[in-house]
Amino acid sequence: xxxxxxxxxxxxxxxxxxxxxxxxxxxxxxxxxxxxxxxxxxxxxxxxxxxxxxxxxxxxxxxxxxxxxxxxxxxxxxxxxxxxxxxxxxxxxxxxxxxxxxxxxxxxxxxxxxxxxxxxxxxxxxxxxxxxxxxxxxxxxxxxxxxxxxxxxxxxxxxxxxxxxxxxxxxxxxxxxxxxxxxxxxxxxxxxxxxxxxxxxxxxxxxxxxxxxxxxxxxxxxxxxxxx
Amino acid sequence: xxxxxxxxxxxxxxxxxxxxxxxxxxxxxxxxxxxxxxxxxxxxxxxxxxxxxxxxxxxxxxxxxxxxxxxxxxxxxxxxxxxxxxxxxxxxxxxxxxxxxxxxxxxxxxxxxxxxxxxxxxxxxxxxxxxxxxxxxxxxxxxxxxxxxxxxxxxxxxxxxxxxxxxxxxxxxxxxxxxxxxxxxxxxxxxxxxxxxxxxxxxxxxxxxxxxxxxxxxxxxxxxxxxx
Numbered sequence: 001x002x003x004x005x006x007x008x009x010x011x012x013x014x015x016x017x018x019x020x021x022x023x024x025x026x027x028x029x030x031x032x033x034x035x036x037x038x039x040x041x042x043x044x045x046x047x048x049x050x051x052x053x054x055x056x057x058x059x060x061x062x063x064x065x066x067x068x069x070x071x072x073x074x075x076x077x078x079x080x081x082x083x084x085x086x087x088x089x090x091x092x093x094x095x096x097x098x099x100x101x102x103x104x105x106x107x108x109x110x111x112x113x114x115x116x117x118x119x120x121x122x123x124x125x126x127x128x129x130x131x132x133x134x135x136x137x138x139x140x141x142x143x144x145x146x147x148x149x150x151x152x153x154x155x156x157x158x159x160x161x162x163x164x165x166x167x168x169x170x171x172x173x174x175x176x177x178x179x180x181x182x183x184x185x186x187x188x189x190x191x192x193x194x195x196x197x198x199x200x201x202x203x204x205x206x207x208x209x210x211x212x213x214x215x216x217x218x219x220x221x222x223x224x225x226x227x228x
Numbered sequence: 229x230x231x232x233x234x235x236x237x238x239x240x241x242x243x244x245x246x247x248x249x250x251x252x253x254x255x256x257x258x259x260x261x262x263x264x265x266x267x268x269x270x271x272x273x274x275x276x277x278x279x280x281x282x283x284x285x286x287x288x289x290x291x292x293x294x295x296x297x298x299x300x301x302x303x304x305x306x307x308x309x310x311x312x313x314x315x316x317x318x319x320x321x322x323x324x325x326x327x328x329x330x331x332x333x334x335x336x337x338x339x340x341x342x343x344x345x346x347x348x349x350x351x352x353x354x355x356x357x358x359x360x361x362x363x364x365x366x367x368x369x370x371x372x373x374x375x376x377x378x379x380x381x382x383x384x385x386x387x388x389x390x391x392x393x394x395x396x397x398x399x400x401x402x403x404x405x406x407x408x409x410x411x412x413x414x415x416x417x418x419x420x421x422x423x424x425x426x427x428x429x430x431x432x433x434x435x436x437x438x439x440x441x442x443x444x445x446x447x448x449x450x451x452x453x454x455x456x
Contacts, residue, residue: 025344026257028341029255029258112341113256113336113340113341113429114255114430116253116255116258154449161437161441162438162442163437163438165434165436165437167435182435186442189426190419190423190426192422193425193426194419194420194421194422194425195418197339198417198418198421201342203339204414206393207392207393207410207414209389209392209393210389213387213390214390214414221382
């Protein structure tokens, strides 16, 4: 890397750090390029040489958040890859919750309230969003394809209009990915998402003594339902 | 109501309408009493005679949002009260989703990202939050207490440290409310919450053809699990 490129990277990293700080203090919608420029002692136009718009910066932060979550899941999946499917999946789902609670602003950035006026660039964000799903789909594939576990019986009676959409990145990651595996993944996803969102925003704490135990207990039940 | 009280009420309603408009345009975190005052041609201090702080206004909006959702559920429950438990509950859960999609800002206000710096007044918001839960708990009570349906078997093996917290408003609403009924309510809640949050923020649409059918199908499965 040239000295010039290195300096550019340092500046970009500093802009992102300040953006995250701003969001932590004022919410994800509070991002202001001018405020960041001011803080860095730069002019607005100078900052635009690094990010051409507020939305470009938001997109960069979203991509990094997705990637950080995906990496956390991937690392856990790799660490427990030689364990039984159920043990490996449990660890990955526990990591998902842990990451959300440890990174509340990043989690809000990708799964929380939309940022007003933000026009996402799906071409950029969708493939990285897919990376979050990939380690879980891989474990499910191992269970239902390699180990030939029976699919849960509720898959037999799905309404015909309920079609799974295999994204480009899913097809790329695994051309033979069965729709049933993706469907199970989606069902599992909304389960853990519901619990985590309620806990992250303090809605479940007034109702149940121990959200961590509640989550653990419910993911066991979820895995039972899925024959895992 | 005196002429003076009537005028006061009209002003309060106008402030709330402008606040909702502001949130719809700039997100729930964008609320500014000064901007509202300016728009109404009032001075800041004059507005403070109606709401003593930004947080007081937010609290009022949160209470109204909870009440609107609670009323929607309550009305549906009343309309289907003489139908079988499962049919009545189905309609209430469909209303829950419908209300969320029709009132995305109100839904974000009560269940979305926390508003930075907002100090909620739980003494005020908690009882109205409880009202949302009440129509559902009432239906569950009918099923498990009046109709003596068996509790789902997963309730038999709960970890001992998993205690349900009966809020003051729950005890008030129904002194004999069994913890098991509340537990089932919480489990059901995170299910529908997960699906709705993913749909509201456009995460499920890229994965499944028809989120409405998906939701309907999953609440049937949920009710099966609960012996309803």
